[in-house]
Amino acid sequence: MTFELATEVPLVIDTLERLFQPSTIARIIVEGLGKAAVYFVLAVGLTLVFGLMGVLNFTHGAMAMLGAYIGGLIMVLSVSDGTGALVRIALFVVVLAVVFALLTGFGSAFEYSLIRPIYDRTPMYQILLTFGVALILEEVTRIVVLSQGIQPEPPWSGAMGTAPAVFTERYDILGAPIRGLYAFEIVLGIVAVVGVWLFLNRTLYGLYIRAGSEDPEMVEALGIDVRQAFTIVFGLGTGLAGIGGVLLMWDPLWGPSALLAIDVLLYAFVVVIIGGLGSFKGTVAAAILVGIADSFTTWLFATGIVTFTGLPELTIFGLLVIMLIIRPQGLYGVEEVGGH
Amino acid sequence: MSSSDEHWIRSYGRDQFPHVLVVLGFALYPILLGVLNRTPLASEASAFLPGLTFMIIVLYMGLFAISFDFISGYTGYLSFGHAAFYGTGAYFVVLAANGQVPGVPEGTPFMITMLLGATLAFVVALAIGAVSFRLTGVYFAMLTLGFAQVMYEFIRHWGYVSSNPTEGATIPSGADMSIGVPFVDSLNFAVGRLSGDSFENVLGVGIDVSATMTSYYALGIVVLLSYFVMQRIIHSPFGKVMIAIRENEERARAVGYNVFWYKMGAFATSAFFAAIAGALFAAYAGGASPDNSFYFLVTADALIMAIIGGIGTLAGPLFGALFHEWFEDILSTESDGLSTYLEQLLPESVLTAEVAGLTINDFIGTFLDGRAPLYLGIIFVLFVLFVPNGLLGSIRDRLGGTVSKRLPATLERYRR
Known part of the structure; x- marks a missing residue:
């Protein structure tokens, strides 16, 4: 590749000109925040679990996949063609609650029965165990889904089709056509940020988590049953992953599929590490950063300025590497968090 | 330890006894398989024993898992992006065979491109390691994974590789992928699933060597050599420092070792052999795609093999690979696995019998056919x-030392 002044400079000027139009900025920001909301919900459970226990939960993506399929199942069974948009949205909220409850219970049971016996080993074994369980969950899901005549990949279109028309249509914001779903995702994202913030700052277990991510041994020394807190927090983290999965159910870029088990995991890792493992504030900031970077590079590609198809993915993982090179502990992370 | 009056060759030979057994086992296996196929047990053999094509996967995936274990099991740094090096080796060989690597003319012997690719992986590992070894534990694992994913996404969309980079690139049919001594024709054996050398009536004793068999033995020799190089490094003072780093890095540093460069050396060496495994895979499979070389799940396979075989034992991952591929083989229909066997063995009435609305046939199709990942x-x-120490690690614990040191003594005890 050679840099030719005569062609490259006008191209850069042209790009900047297109970038600073209100429609472009509106598109990048609204889509970016919508994606950021999804990334936040996908990643926050992972960061809570790591912050308290130092366990990197590799089942996180598989749990999101379960959430997406369970949510999709309930929606497909209860929605018919004539169902109105408001009813669908109300059902969606019900689904969120159901999936959250189910997966919180499942996650707690998983932590209690399988992870608890190996806390005394090196962190590597917790990674290995959760990774193995993630493999099993993915395969079981594939078997179950296939037996019901649904292809595990590409995404299950039946469930995606239950989204109300107001979300699939595009609306004009400052001249940019933007899908209605993004607004919904932003609203849900704000609710999730506020909800988790309230949990962390206004509840007893939130206090344990904040204290535990600072100094787990001291928390234990103060007579708090850390093991019980682990079980509950692991459950909540899993429940949040499930909610993230439900959120992906209507998203045309994702949708319920067996591939979520790995894709969600990798993206959640990126967000959590850029933000700093175990930091709530960092996860919010990193989700916004990654979301905006994603929508910006998607725009670059969509307008044909850059022809490299993998640009958004490459940028996101590139951000991870750059962040780890210049600031290994992440945006708001504390070095050597989680006691190792 | 052997007694001091014994000749050193004798004691060395005794130490190598388990190695000889394993090598002999691998070398004689195709012959055993060939003999079994002519007996009435042929259908059982093809149902329950891994076929030769799967044994070849055991070889290159085994080498990859060994190289993964070399860094992860011996220094304790989990290299979660190890597929990056495997992919580097595979893609280098494929691109070189297409004449697409600058400075490497088309028609360069495979042995040379393989070593060049491995050297490239060595350099890449030094670059990745320089950044990653500033961190430890989970962070190191994530950072290497991040690098590997960047390379994966890049290679998946890089138009230079082929017209459809998501599908990967193939080695052109005329390319000579031979293992042997470069530029000596009679000492070169072409490998490849379809294009390997085959020999009829070897040495006039009526044995035919198929293309698969040639690939099996040729790959086996490279894997064996690589294993012994790594084994020598582990048993050298350098290897002792690697283990010291795993056990207590602070102390190793306090004793005066420059642990950073020891870790870098171990990481780069392991990347070198991972790339050789990748190159062998590409040469045999006739190409590489991002999903079977650079992807996270390739590392995951090595991880599973290393854990099952015994992480922190060098030969363990090879047995893990054997176990893994044996499982894949009997649970796939591709080469007459368990489900084909059951379908032939069980009478029609049993197969269509319904238990709770599910016929046995459905059951086989749903729970056996291609379901290896679930059971694995x-x-x-x-x-x-x-069994956190894996197969070989647990055997070592039982014998109270490495198998090569303890096996003769144990056998001696049983003889009396």
């Missing part, structure tokens, strides 16, 4: 929970 996942979790 379960076995993997059971190993992590109950």
Whole structure:
């Protein structure tokens, strides 16, 4: 590749000109925040679990996949063609609650029965165990889904089709056509940020988590049953992953599929590490950063300025590497968090 | 330890006894398989024993898992992006065979491109390691994974590789992928699933060597050599420092070792052999795609093999690979696995009998056919929970030392 002044400079000027139009900025920001909301919900459970226990939960993506399929199942069974948009949205909220409850219970049971016996080993074994369980969950899901005549990949279109028309249509914001779903995702994202913030700052277990991510041994020394807190927090983290999965159910870029088990995991890792493992504030900031970077590079590609198809993915993982090179502990992370 | 009055060759030979056994086992296996196929047990053999094509996967995936274990098991740094090096080796060989690597003319012997690719992986590992070794534990694992994913996404969309980079690139049919001494024709054996050398009536004793068999033995020699180089490094003072880093890095540093460069050296060496494994895979499979070389799940396979075989034992991952591929083989229909066997064995009435609305046939199709990942996942979790030292590690614990040191003494005890 050679840099030719005569062609490259006008191209850069042209790009900047297109970038600073209100429609472009509106598109990048609204889509970016919508994606950021999804990334936040996908990643926050992972960061809570790591912050308290130092366990990197590799089942996180598989749990999101379960959430997406369970949510999709309930929606497909209860929605018919004539169902109105408001009813669908109300059902969606019900689904969120159901999936959250189910997966919180499942996650707690998983932590209690399988992870608890190996806390005394090196962190590597917790990674290995959760990774193995993630493999099993993915395969079981594939078997179950296939037996019901649904292809595990590409995404299950039946469930995606239950989204109300107001979300699939595009609306004009400052001249940019933007899908209605993004607004919904932003609203849900704000609710999730506020909800988790309230949990962390206004509840007893939130206090344990904040204290535990600072100094787990001291928390234990103060007579708090850390093991019980682990079980509950692991459950909540899993429940949040499930909610993230439900959120992906209507998203045309994702949708319920067996591939979520790995894709969600990798993206959640990126967000959590850029933000700093175990930091709530960092996860919010990193989700916004990654979301905006994603929508910006998607725009670059969509307008044909850059022809490299993998640009958004490459940028996101590139951000991870750059962040780890210049600031290994992440945006708001504390070095050597989680006691190792 | 052997007694001092014994000749050193004798004691050395005794130390190598288990190695000789394993090598002999691998070398004689195709012959055993060939003999079994002519007996009435042929259908059982093809149902329950891994076929030769799967044994070749055992060889290159085994080498990859060994190289993964070399860094992860011996220094304790989990290299979660190890597929990056495997992919580097594979893609380098494929691109070189297409004449697409600058400075490497088309028609360069495979042995040379393989070593060049491995050297490239060595350099890449030094670059990745320089950044990653500033961190430890989970952070190191994530950082290497991040690098590998960047390379994966890049290679998946890089138009230079081929017109459809998501599908990967293939080695042109005329390319000579031979293992042997470069530029000596009679000492070169072409490998490849379809294009390997085959020999009829070898040495006039009526034995035919198929293309698969040639690939099997040729790959086996490279894997064996690579294993012994790594084994020598582990048993050298350098290897002792690697283990010291795993056991207590602070102390190793306090004793005066420059642990950073020891870790870098170990990481780069392991990347070198991972790339050789990748190159062998590409040469045999006739190409590489991002999903079977650079992807996270390729590392995951090596991880599973290393855990099952015994992480922190160099030969363990090879047995893990054997176990893994044996499982894949009997649970796939591609080469007459368990489900084909059951379908032939069981009478029609049993196959169509319904139990709770599910026929036995459906059951086989749903729970056996191609379901290896499910059972491997379960076995993997059971190993992590109950056999954390893996197959070879547990045997070592029982014998109270490495197999080569302890086996002769143990056998001696049983002889009396």
